[in-house]
Amino acid sequence: MASSVISSSPFVCKSPAKGQKDLGFSSFRKPSQISIHGCQRKSISRKIVSVMAPQRSSSTSGSVKTGMTMTEKILAKAAEKSQVVPGDNIWVNVDVLMTHDVCGPGAFGIFKREFGDNAKVVLNLAIKILSLLAFSLIVIVTSTLKVWDSEKIVVIPDHYIFTTDKRANRNVDIMREHCREQNIKYFYDITDLGDFRANPDYKGVCHVALAQEGHCRPGEVLLGTDSHTCTAGAFGQFATGIGNTDAGFVLGTGKILLKVPPTMRFILDGEMPSYLQAKDLILQIIGEISVAGATYKTMEFSGTTIESLTMEERMTLCNMVVEAGGKNGVIPPDATTFNYVENRTSVPFQPVYSDANASFVADYRFDVSKLEPVVAKPHSPDNRALARECKDVKIDRVYIGSCTGGKTEDFMAAAKLFHAAGKQVKVPTFLVPATQKVWMDVYALPVPGAGGKTCAQIFEEAGCDTPTSPSCGACLGGPADTYARLNEPQVCVSTTNRNFPGRMGHKEGQIYLASPYTAAASALTGHVTDPREFLQ
């Protein structure tokens, strides 16, 4: 099989501004033997090399400290252990728990039922002290001590907001009640559904809001009642999605039982072509390893291309880790990360990095300069195809939004392409900014190279729909009156994350997942279109 071995370019760790203890670096060593992990891959691409790292033996009995990956280190620290290996079941301290309007009521319901009616969520130092004790007996004092921390829980209504569905509206009210009762510090509330701007606290899509509000920090453990919580791994932290019951438990104890995942490493090198985006990278990878290729594993992304990505692009990359079955995604934090984080929070953090001698369960390398824009055809995120090979696919609409493709830079990219093309869209093009902040950027920020025009102006000139109220919107269908919901069996090119049957509403709807560039290009032609048609 064809395999192009790229000459080794060690991941160079830049010295960050703030205190960083562990300046480990992971240099990619050329293994003497390459064994292709064939069973995971459907087709062999010339552009990548897949290497199976030798399985390492458990060193729990040895005195020699085994190198750990980033994820192992983060979890070890959170479990107050010096060493963990993949497979260990450990109790982990949680730094941030996020929930939203769909799962919040259920999670709090379980918390209240399990920890008592009068349970309050407050900081409990006893847990920290008791964990140091040799003996395990802990005495219950009163029910009010079944607690955790009202400042580490972030409640972000975002899923079903701008709808007349009474149950959906009720769920936001339920969350308001819980937050009031528990004195939750971060509740991004919305009361006036008619005008999102009348709600100063309201943010929008939880994963984007978490980042924008400074809740994502390197080295921490962040859990959320949403599968795309893995987005936060872009900040060099352990972030994964959990269900209501697990969340209910975390609400009461601030801890969770986790099995340490082994890490698959993806090294992306080469200059990012001007028409390629992070969405193309992750669709490429998922197409390579399949929707179960990373099940129970960590996906660690590094390489020169990763270093060149902005935070929002890194978020897009980690966002779809769950679409490959991954437990979490992680990117080594660097100056880009610290710059973003330090502008949004003053909470101190401690970044960690994979050791030079850490073991990875698989290694993939990509020469990004050779990649082309791709889409995921219906009905699976791993149904990868080159965008240019789908140019005969007629489409009915385009959707630009969601945690995956509704951030400021996603809209900037789409606007840039529309401006370069100077044409009008041929199909309804729905724009759903992820958060209030993104919406404001769309209306306020000038698009580079567009003579001072904002995204909103360019979108209007191109004939797109007016950018709508920020929320998760139609990414997952939602109540019947959700804006841009697929209510008919139409073909939609979307910057969202899943395209299983019925995902955006109608069961026979056909969803092509794509980058913002590809989505914009497709809107202009009325067919699935490679963005190079307009960008070169």
Add this chain to the structure above:
Amino acid sequence: MAASSLQSLNPTFSQTLASPNTSPPSFRSPFLRFNSSSTPKPLSTRSSSSLIARSAAEPQERKTFHGLCYVVGDNIDTDQIIPAEFLTLVPSNPDEYEKLGSYALIGLPASYKDRFVQPGEMKTKYSIIIGGENFGCGSSREHAPVCLGAAGAKAVVAQSYARIFFRNSVATGEVYPLDSEVRVCDECKTGDVATVELREGDSVLINHTTGKEYKLKPIGDAGPVIDAGSDPLSCLPNSQNPRFVEPGEIISKYSI
């Protein structure tokens, strides 16, 4: 309802039972017990001799499910199990829990001629769901295993699971997520009569309609956790004592 104290989150890891806990303490603490004196060993290093010791200590537990099969394919994602529009139903609310059940698997495409829950009904007539690879992929929402359990399904037998679905199944105790060793979904048909027998050491799926028997991977330590969640008798009446289980603990019967 037992949660989070999952002994076996990854069904592909070899599963052996933990050492028996001879006498449960007189009360349950909501806090976690950190046996920092002895580091909990990874499951794979636990000896299998403890298995024999346990079965000598108490009668062998056997769980049996009998009923009709409902067969689906690969990559059945959570949106097919419970379309997102129904996520406004809060599972911890008893009325809405029942309603969720009525919508179980309603997202399956029209190619599935037999509906899992008949229109107008609240419960399913199928006890056992047979799936392929990566069952339950997609969202982290608990509504997925919850709606299956609420509808009346007892177990899922699939080739492999997505991790969040598997974890949520164990945490909620709504359905038993069982692993088959072969592609059972190719050999069974919706409407086949089957029995799932969970035993220590070996578990089987018996298809009475075809006469074939399939070995299942043992549910291991996840079994008692699911039992605690799904068996009302094992639920603790006292709301002060949470039903969460600690690591290393076998729950046969909660005596509190």
